[in-house]
Amino acid sequence: MTESAETGPAMAAPTRIVRRGRMSRAWRVLRKAPPTAWFGMIVIALYLFTAIFAPVLAPYPETELVGGAFEPWGGAFILGTDQLGRDMLSRLIYGARNSVGIAFMTTLLSFLLGSALGLTAAITRGWIDQVLSRAVDVLMSIPQLIFALVLLSIMGSSIVNLVLIIAVLDSTRVFRLSRSVAQGVVVMDYVEAARLRGEKLPWIMRREILPNIMAPLVAEFGLRFCFVFLTISALSFLGLGIQPPTADWGSMVRDNAALITYGDVTPLLPAGAIALLTVAMNFVVDWFLHKTSGLRE
Amino acid sequence: MNPVLKTVLQRLGLGIATLFVVSIIISLTIQMLPGDFAKAVLGQSATPETVAAFQKEIGLDRHPVVRYMDWISGVVRGDFGESYASAGSLAGHRRLVADMIGPRLLNTLFLASAAALIAVPLSLFLGVMAALYRNSIFDRLVNVVSLTAISSPEFFLAYILIMFLAVKFPIFVSLASISPGMPFLDRLYVIALPTLTLVLVIVAQMMRMTRAAIINLLASPYIEMSRLKGAKPLQIILRHALPNAWAPIVNVIALNLAYLVVGVVVVEVVFTYPGIGQLMVDAVSKRDLPVVQGCALVFAATYILLNLLADVVTIVSNPRLLHPR
Numbered sequence: 321m322t323e324s325a326e327t328g329p330a331m332a333a334p335t336r337i338v339r340r341g342r343m344s345r346a347w348r349v350l351r352k353a354p355p356t357a358w359f360g361m362i363v364i365a366l367y368l369f370t371a372i373f374a375p376v377l378a379p380y381p382e383t384e385l386v387g388g389a390f391e392p393w394g395g396a397f398i399l400g401t402d403q404l405g406r407d408m409l410s411r412l413i414y415g416a417r418n419s420v421g422i423a424f425m426t427t428l429l430s431f432l433l434g435s436a437l438g439l440t441a442a443i444t445r446g447w448i449d450q451v452l453s454r455a456v457d458v459l460m461s462i463p464q465l466i467f468a469l470v471l472l473s474i475m476g477s478s479i480v481n482l483v484l485i486i487a488v489l490d491s492t493r494v495f496r497l498s499r500s501v502a503q504g505v506v507v508m509d510y511v512e513a514a515r516l517r518g519e520k521l522p523w524i525m526r527r528e529i530l531p532n533i534m535a536p537l538v539a540e541f542g543l544r545f546c547f548v549f550l551t552i553s554a555l556s557f558l559g560l561g562i563q564p565p566t567a568d569w570g571s572m573v574r575d576n577a578a579l580i581t582y583g584d585v586t587p588l589l590p591a592g593a594i595a596l597l598t599v600a601m602n603f604v605v606d607w608f609l610h611k612t613s614g615l616r617e
Numbered sequence: 618m619n620p621v622l623k624t625v626l627q628r629l630g631l632g633i634a635t636l637f638v639v640s641i642i643i644s645l646t647i648q649m650l651p652g653d654f655a656k657a658v659l660g661q662s663a664t665p666e667t668v669a670a671f672q673k674e675i676g677l678d679r680h681p682v683v684r685y686m687d688w689i690s691g692v693v694r695g696d697f698g699e700s701y702a703s704a705g706s707l708a709g710h711r712r713l714v715a716d717m718i719g720p721r722l723l724n725t726l727f728l729a730s731a732a733a734l735i736a737v738p739l740s741l742f743l744g745v746m747a748a749l750y751r752n753s754i755f756d757r758l759v760n761v762v763s764l765t766a767i768s769s770p771e772f773f774l775a776y777i778l779i780m781f782l783a784v785k786f787p788i789f790v791s792l793a794s795i796s797p798g799m800p801f802l803d804r805l806y807v808i809a810l811p812t813l814t815l816v817l818v819i820v821a822q823m824m825r826m827t828r829a830a831i832i833n834l835l836a837s838p839y840i841e842m843s844r845l846k847g848a849k850p851l852q853i854i855l856r857h858a859l860p861n862a863w864a865p866i867v868n869v870i871a872l873n874l875a876y877l878v879v880g881v882v883v884v885e886v887v888f889t890y891p892g893i894g895q896l897m898v899d900a901v902s903k904r905d906l907p908v909v910q911g912c913a914l915v916f917a918a919t920y921i922l923l924n925l926l927a928d929v930v931t932i933v934s935n936p937r938l939l940h941p942r
Binding site for chain 2: 356457458461462463464465466467469470471472473474475476546550553554557558559560570573577580581582583585587588591592594595598599601602603606
């Protein structure tokens with residue numbers, strides 16, 4: 321944002337010119353966001369709220385059997401009970417914590433790994449770059465879900481294995497992106513200057529390159545989160561991801577799928593919860609990409 | 618040598634090399650087996666002798682290179698080894714992995730090609746229309762719907778389709794069970810819903826890329842020229858923009874067909890369709906490694922092949938490469 325762009329809409333509130341911090345600048349950008357982006361941000365905020373306050377919001381504990389199997393909606397159980405007699409609504413609420421939390425951790429891990437290696441490859445070039453890039457090429461030539469299935473069959477399904485496997489497989493995409501955007505920055509004079517005055521690799525990475533490639537990385541984080549979330553949900557749905565009794569949306573769909581044939585929409589709720597979050601995230605990322613690319617041109 | 622032929626041959630070589638490395642990786646993953654694996658397969662009651670015999674049989678006592686050579690030389694002859702399900706059983710009937718994969722692979726290819734035959738023309742049509750009427754209500758509607766379809770898990774779309782098209786309005790069946798002697802039309806009817814799910818997922822992606830590829834070109838000077846000379850919008854897109862947009866579009870089509878390979882896994886499980894995806898999921902939960910490895914190799918080979926095809930078509934459809942100056 322340039323200074324001249326900010327003076328335009330500021331006329332309505334002249335007193336705010338005195339102190340215009342980060343918050344008011346952020347608000348200025350947010351106000352111009354399209355309705356789809358607003359919708360996305362509100363949905364994400366609601367999910368975060370649910371995840372954080374799950375124990376307060378949920379009427380019953382996560383894994384306790386509180387009623388008969390497959391009880392209908394209404395009465396003591398607002399959304400009925402699942403195949404073992406656990407409260408559906410409570411498990412949906414806890415699912416926000418488990419499913420989203422695990423996907424978030426995985427994405428974070430894959431970003432730490434992928435961007436660190438990507439930046440290293442872009443800065444050092446030479447044989448390190450060659451080796452890493454070829455390794456990533458090979459890893460990416462196998463469909464991710466298939467590779468994850470092979471590894472899970474060998475290591476067995478547990479949350480730690482799941483997070484590690486998906487994070488490593490997904491970091492290949494982060495590696496490619498961060499390497500290619502960093503390559504544009506590495507050739508700049510200020511990086512060369514930092515290198516000449518003897519700065520070490522981690523310092524150059526953090527202070528000179530990372531701030532300049534933040535925008536595409538943040539957008540990619542949103543997209544990768546969606547992808548990781550969908551992959552883990554798919555694995556859980558296949559019965560190979562997050563294991564019972566942990567409440568997880570993917571496995572909840574699988575466990576209650578039989579209800580569909582009786583015209584009951586209950587199994588669609590956790591599936592819809594997954595879809596809603598990814599749609600919301602995509603809307604926000606779409607807007608963010610539009611915004612950042614528009615500013616650069 | 619002709620530059621096109623040379624590039625194509627280079628890509629082919631690269632593809633074969635990739636497949637080779639991938640087969641090594643798939644084979645080497647067995648090296649990471651945890652120690653209690655034999656017990657996990659044979660059951661907790663397995664005696665030490667059975668465990669030792671089992672470990673010998675799957676070749677854990679041999680050098681990885683030797684084991685890989687054994688496996689890969691079998692694979693190229695169409696022998697993927699034996700399923701562990703037979704190793705554990707005392708009855709002694711042997712199940713060959715190749716016999717398990719073969720018929721199921723055909724089923725999966727049938728499902729995937731049915732989806733592709735519908736999805737490719739449909740997405741081209743929708744993409745061209747969205748580019749033609751860009752920023753109209755139609756364009757925005759298609760945009761939001763396709764974004765939603767892309768972001769939803771396949772099983773969500775699948776169950777919604779089951780809910781409406783098989784339960785509320787029983788037009789189709791929700792179980793896609795096909796048997797060998799089934800007439801062709803019956804097969805098509807039975808796989809209607811899984812096909813529709815796959816179509817929904819890949820049309821969204823392909824249509825968006827088609828639209829983007831065409832709109833990207835609409836800013837170029839030669840399009841401006843044709844517009845100034847008075848060509849109609851549809852004509853500009855079909856005659857001038859589309860031929861140059863083929864390369865990215867074909868690339869996306871191939872990528873999505875490759876994606877189909879993965880997408881079928883979930884869809885097959887939802888509709889209990891007897892395809893290779895379901896076989897693999899079953900094998901993973903039973904930790905039946907030879908079957909998992911065989912399926913993974915088939916999936917990876919299909920994926921690499923389709924990507925290779927995309928590369929080749931992109932090269933061949935590039936006018937600048939075909940008519941070198």
